[in-house]
Amino acid sequence: MGELTLWGATTTRTIRAHWALHELGLSYRCEPIRPRNGETQTERYGLVNPRRKIPALVDGDFTITESAAIISYLSAAYGTRERFLVPTDIRLRARYDEWASFILMELDATSMYVVRRHHGLPEIYGAAPVAVDAAFAYFQRQIASAALAMADGREWLLGDRFSGVDMLMTTCLTWATRLGQPLPDELVRLRDRAMERPAYIAASQANQPEYWA
Template sequence: MGDLTLWGVGTTRTMRPHWAMHELGLNYTTMPISPRSGETQTKEFTALNARQKVPLLQDNDFVMGESAAIVSYLSGAYSTSETSLIPTSSVDYAQWLEWCFFLVTELDSASLYVIRRHSDLKHIYGDAPEVVLQAAAYFTKQLLHVESALADGRNYLLGDFFSSADIILTTCLTWAIFYNICLPRQFHAYLRRIAERPGYKRGYAANFSQPSDPSTAVFRVGHWEDLLALE
């Protein structure tokens, strides 16, 4: 086992690798730095990551960023056949890959992060209410693809196999709830099922119990569970 250090806490993106660490039962050190706190701009962190972003993983001398890639790396390097977050058969693997790319590009980058940039972070990226509305509509439209996949009653995106694609999807759904995007009911059952996973609970505690940016602290599980309970 490598000497694993994970930089970053308190956001949906940092939640992904914390959660994966716990699904995989790995020991690691957390460097609890937060975005927009100045901590991603230090000389020490910039030397590791010129992007000045979290999460960032150090595995001995190996360093990598990008939350979805870190989760895949951890599973590839450290999973057992019981804990793997990546399917092995070539068709399942292709579907997993498709889900990961779809979720990261269409739901995260093209929708939720656009909303974040032009609402909470408008003082940095510009105020653009129409863009925010359109990005939310785009998220809802793209989510139809996920909705139709889950419509057959499967537990996870790849059937009974819990994969890192479910980690990415869950963090996108909780992020969307925070932005008051209405999720179809079948996602509520999906989220409740996920919240029962010990790895989720431990990852959540590791990611959100540390000091974090107050503007992201509301991505807490209690928040979306309370919202779903209201319906």
Template sequence: MANDGLELWGAGTARTHRTLWMAHELGLTFRHFPIGPRTGETKEPAFLALNPRHKVPVLRHSDLVLTESAAIMIYMTERLATPDHVFCAGDPVARARHLEWCFFIMSELDANGLYTMRRHGPLKEIYGDAPVAVRGGREYFLHQLEQMDEAIRGADPSLMGARISPADILFASCLDWALRYDIPLPANLIDYRDRMAVRPAYQAAKEQNDA
């Protein structure tokens, strides 16, 4: 299946930046619909037909619709294009190890750590002011980050070896998010994040995501 007709919906969040970054790393041609969260655009009939949960990002490719950033990135990598510098699992063990990183980052760092802070901090008018939850999310994130610090020390130079992977994009995105929340990062992880942030695909996606 070619990437003709590929659409990516969403802009303005860490999660939409991830999908745009992956698409640029892969050199894909796509149509971008830069709608933001909580703007009313996600409740328009055209968008609700794609994602009734009215959240971004969304990928549409032919008859397929995906609505989670990790799933979108893995689909694009495994189905649409895999240039030599991008990791794509060649066997079940490598795929399982990559998915393990993706699930860990999405559940422990993103959802249970950073998004807990976001929900009850910047979005407290919607979800409620809960300083204890914010503090707990921060402490939990820092605890789980210790595992990533150890992993990156042994990376060469990425989580899956010499090639960038969706897991790297997920993790670098979380580090960006942590820096915006003034969470102190180990020097090792700052170096890793900075290596990712100078990539042309990262920069192109950031410009598109922030426009």
């Protein structure tokens, strides 16, 4: 195993990578750079991720970006039979991909990130109150459908086993909660269970630049 270096801290997307590293019990270095303060614009970081987004993971001579892809890579590269984040069974894996696509597209990109850009960062992306209201309404419809899938009393999205999609879901739910969005009870329970995990608590600390000072 080469040295693992994670670039990025402070955001909803960066905590996903810190969390995956902690769930798998991996030790790593961190360059705790933040968005929008110039730290993603340095020449040094441009060589790591030309898209200049965080997080990015460097594993020896291999670099991988995109928070969900980092979770999948770490699970495939360092997961064990007992400890993994992405299932290998074909149908469970298909269900995993289905949840991951839904969360990343419908909850993250189409809902929360629209709010973030056009409500939270109007100086960069422009204020768009109509789009923000529509994104919140869309989020509520999508999250209600996700809660239906959990109406059978399952503990986690894939059933009784925690996985990377619970991490993706939890980070979107904490994001929505910070923005004052109500959540269905089934998803509040999932979020709260996930946030009690020692790896989540450790990742929350590691997601702060001061932790690495």
